Amino acid sequence: MTEAHRRPLARIHIESRECSAQVLERLTGATYFPERLLGPAIVATVCRAGGHLLYVTAPPMADADEQLDYYLTLLTGGLDDADAGARQSARDRVRIVPLDDDSSRWLSEKVLDPANPQAASVRRALRAFVDDQRSAGADVRLSYFEPSEPLEQLARDLGVPGSQASSACIPLATKHAGRRILAAAGIPLPAGTDLCHDLAALAAEVAKLVRAGHRKVVLKLNSTAYGGGLGNALLALDEAVTSAPDDAVDKLVADALPHATLVDTKITWDDFVALMKDSGAIAEELLEGTPMLSPSFQGRLTGTGEAQAVSTHDQVFGASGQSYIGCTFPAHADYRAQIIDYGLRVGQVLLEHGVDRGDYGVDFLALRSGSGWRLLGCEVNLRATGTKHAFAMAAALLGAAPADDGRLLVEGTEYVYEASDGIMDLRYVGLRPAQLIRAVTDSPLAYDPVRRTGVVLHMMSPVVRYGKFGALCIGTDRAHAAALMRRLRELVDALAPGS
Incomplete structure (x- = not known):
């Protein structure tokens, strides 16, 4: 020590x-x-x-x-x-x-x-x-x-x-640099493009993806300033484009780009183009599958030349499929070990690039492939991620560190959780954190330090103005954690004004 x-x-x-x-x-x-x-x-x-x-x-x-x-x-x-x-x-x-x-x-x-x-x-x-x-x-x-x-x-x-990490390392977490780091770690990637700073270059790069057989792409601003998928735009190309002669594809793609669906509905395509001139943008094939999950790895660089695995999660996204709203812990057992291996490999590459300390995260896409899963690297985050507070609370309450296989165990019992930052309903506007606390602590949902299960609230202040708060639901299996989250929503629905 x-x-x-x-x-x-x-x-x-x-x-x-x-x-x-x-x-x-x-x-x-x-x-x-x-x-x-x-x-x-x-x-x-x-x-x-x-x-x-x-x-x-x-x-x-x-x-x-x-x-x-x-x-x-x-x-x-x-x-x-x-x-x-x-x-x-x-x-x-x-x-x-x-x-x-x-x-x-x-x-x-x-x-x-x-x-x-x-x-x-x-x-x-x-x-x-x-x-x-x-x-x-x-x-x-x-x-x-x-x-x-x-x-x-x-x-x-x-x-x-x-x-x-030092702020001088921030450029390593851009979308384009992240793809390079993932590739250097030997992690498969979705098909993607070079970095582009203007529409002509972007159209030419997307046209290459079309010629390779990809009909749907996601455009990503190459900036760490647009988290939560809000720097992304989705583009689906119809058969008229994908079946066109090679020499016509570039123009058809250029004509289609302004019709991309922006994840952030508050910005226009012209805004996206202006931002692209500064930060650049890349395009990637938009993968689809049933099921397709979005697991993530959270790691830490210790300051002594070591990369440590902290946690794994399956992320939950909003309607666009691009914006993070919650997670379940740990990631699916079928691919958790591979995520830990890949995440530690990324940590080693970051160390080789001079990043010597701090939180980092790696996002993946998991697609069902036969009886198993195909894992692809998605993004690298050189910071804490939206899963940090849930895991930090669970680990602190349980007094446990993750086992080598990524599970949280106390006296041989495994604990899992479901967490959300986006429990939101306009009916909740005007509720107070004190009301949420009393309702939960007076109910069977309250966290029980003996059983080590139950609901823990967080980020409660927004409920007053926005009708929004967060919660961590710790259970002994996924069905238990999901039931706690469902019952919490029912409890708050009944608490809401006018219910």
């Missing part, structure tokens, strides 16, 4: 989702995304490790005191069963620092805003926390969601290590 791990823990969390501000404006409740890791941070750092936590949010959390008490008592079975003295001791070790700013700016920009007196107050609180904890001998670190120049500068100013 290293000296750092023997020291008391102190963690600062600024979980800024630093994609395009325009994208954040269009993702419902996205300004609350930094709240997603609050629960895991409280359970792991404060309740499990006895450490201190400073967590920054903007805008302020709704019903912050009730949310804090909820997370602090998950391991003890609820407020009524928790020892008051122990609960107060834990509460004293958590400080939630809010900024009254509900704009779609990055959280890091809000914290570092030189013109905002409240931001200056937050920075003083960060400085005082670091100084106090360091004087107490604590191991102080700054946790954030993805590589970021502003947060790296803040970490340097505070004199503490940051949690992610």
